[in-house]
Each structure stands twice: as C-alpha cells, then as structure tokens.
Amino acid sequence: MSVKCKIGPSVLNADLSDLSEASTKLLDSGADYLHLDVMDGHFVPNLTFGHPVVKCLRNKIPKAFFETHMMVSKPEQWIEPMADAKVDQYTFHIEPVSDVPSICRQVKEAGMKVGLALKPGTGVEVVAKYIDMADMVLIMTVEPGFGGQKFMTNMMDKVRWLRENYPSLDIEVDGGVGPSTIDACAQAGANMIVSGTAVTGATDPSQVIKTLRNSVEKVINKS
Ligand SMILES: O=C(CO)[C@H](O)[C@H](O)COP(=O)(O)O
Numbered sequence: 001m002s003v004k005c006k007i008g009p010s011v012l013n014a015d016l017s018d019l020s021e022a023s024t025k026l027l028d029s030g031a032d033y034l035h036l037d038v039m040d041g042h043f044v045p046n047l048t049f050g051h052p053v054v055k056c057l058r059n060k061i062p063k064a065f066f067e068t069h070m071m072v073s074k075p076e077q078w079i080e081p082m083a084d085a086k087v088d089q090y091t092f093h094i095e096p097v098s099d100v101p102s103i104c105r106q107v108k109e110a111g112m113k114v115g116l117a118l119k120p121g122t123g124v125e126v127v128a129k130y131i132d133m134a135d136m137v138l139i140m141t142v143e144p145g146f147g148g149q150k151f152m153t154n155m156m157d158k159v160r161w162l163r164e165n166y167p168s169l170d171i172e173v174d175g176g177v178g179p180s181t182i183d184a185c186a187q188a189g190a191n192m193i194v195s196g197t198a199v200t201g202a203t204d205p206s207q208v209i210k211t212l213r214n215s216v217e218k219v220i221n222k223s
C-alpha cells in the first residue's frame with residue numbers, strides 16, 4: 001500500500017460560531033487537513049454553511065488543506081464559488097449526479113482535487129468507471145446529514161474492495177469514526193480519516209488524533 005495516513009477532523013459538531021478558533025485548535029492538535037461539511041437541506045435533511053463561510057475561514061487560515069464534503073443536490077453549482085474560496089479538494093456525492101465525468105472535469109479545471117463520495121446504500125463497484133478521474137473516494141460510514149451517529153461496520157466491505165483493487169488510491173471514511181472504530185477502518189484499508197465528535201468533543205484532541213494516526217500507520221507500515 002503506497003498511501004499516506006492523513007487525519008482530517010470534521011468541524012460539524014464544533015462551535016460553528018467560532019469556526020476559525022475551532023479549526024486552528026484542530027490544526028494545532030495535529031490535523032493534516034480540515035473536512036468541511038457543506039449541507040444544502042435538500043440532499044440531506046440538515047443545513048450547515050456554504051462558500052461565503054469557507055471563504056472567510058480561508059482568509060483566517062491561509063495555508064491548511066481544505067476539503068469540502070459537498071452534501072448537496074447540485075454539486076455543479078458550487079464548483080466556482082468553492083474554487084474562489086481556495087478550497088483544495090471538492091468531494092461530492094455521485095448519487096444526485098447524472099454526468100459524473102463532467103463534474104470531475106469542471107472541478108479539476110477549477111484547480112481542485114476531486115473526491116467522489118458514496119452514501120451507505122450505494123454500491124462501491126459503481127465508482128470503478130470514474131476512478132481515473134478521482135483523487136480520492138469517500139466511503140460514508142453513516143447516513144450523511146448529522147454528526148455523532150453510530151459507525152456502520154458493514155461499510156468496511158466497500159473499503160476492503162477498493163483497497164484490494166486500487167492499492168494506491170486515497171480512501172476516506174467519514175461518520176462515527178473514533179478510537180473505538182479506527183482499527184476496523186485501518187485494517188480494511190482506509191488511509192484518510194475523518195473524525196468529528198470523537199475529536200472535537202475530546203478534552204485532549206491531540207491524543208485522539210494520535211490514536212487514529214497510530215492505528216492507520218501500523219497497517220500501512222506492515223504492508
Ligand atoms: O459528513 C458528515 C455527516 O454527514 C460528518 O463529516 C461526520 O458525520 C463527522 O462527524 P462524526 O465523526 O461525529 O460522525
């Protein structure tokens with residue numbers, strides 16, 4: 001496995017009234033990137049924030065790698081605004097999209113990396129035809145929409161399938177990931193780890209990030 005471990009905390013359940021402080025704390029605690037959950041109240045039954053907030057956050061935090069997890073019905077609509085907000089990676093759900101390659105192209109042309117996200121009910125084989133256009137595949141381990149939900153262990157079959165077929169692909173897991181579920185993710189082959197509540201709710205976020213990293217690195221170093 002020729003991939004690197006990266007830990008990207010989700011700010012979803014952090015204090016969103018002070019997003020920049022919450023984000024800085026996560027980066028100072030050892031996060032490799034920030035996972036920003038964008039919800040439109042349509043693709044998922046919840047609302048968070050959009051490109052105006054991401055742009056303000058970017059002004060405060062010029063250097064960190066920003067991934068936006070676009071839980072939106074029309075991902076094509078937000079490519080330019082997110083590129084303008086200097087987002088590094090645009091991860092969108094394939095479920096509401098009829099022409100995935102076209103969106104991948106637009107995201108790349110806008111200067112961002114492409115992440116393809118799959119809801120729990122979406123079969124993993126469907127991404128095979130898009131894999132050459134993707135920098136990363138996100139396997140959701142909860143139904144998207146809310147933080148603090150229970151990790152779905154059966155999603156590890158999808159992660160294992162991806163790792164077996166694409167040894168150098170960046171594979172991200174998101175939803176209910178923390179110290180008690182990280183070993184399952186790591187052993188299945190995930191190398192990009194999103195963790196919300198387990199990190200932002202911890203008294204020592206850096207300790208949690210270390211635990212997540214150790215688990216993934218142990219597996220990567222063995223292979
Ligand atoms: O995309 C998401 C929810 O749709 C979040 O990134 C995810 O749920 C992170 O929070 P937690 O670790 O608390 O589950």
Ligand SMILES: [Fe+2]
Binds near residue numbers: 035037069
């Ligand atoms: Fe997310």
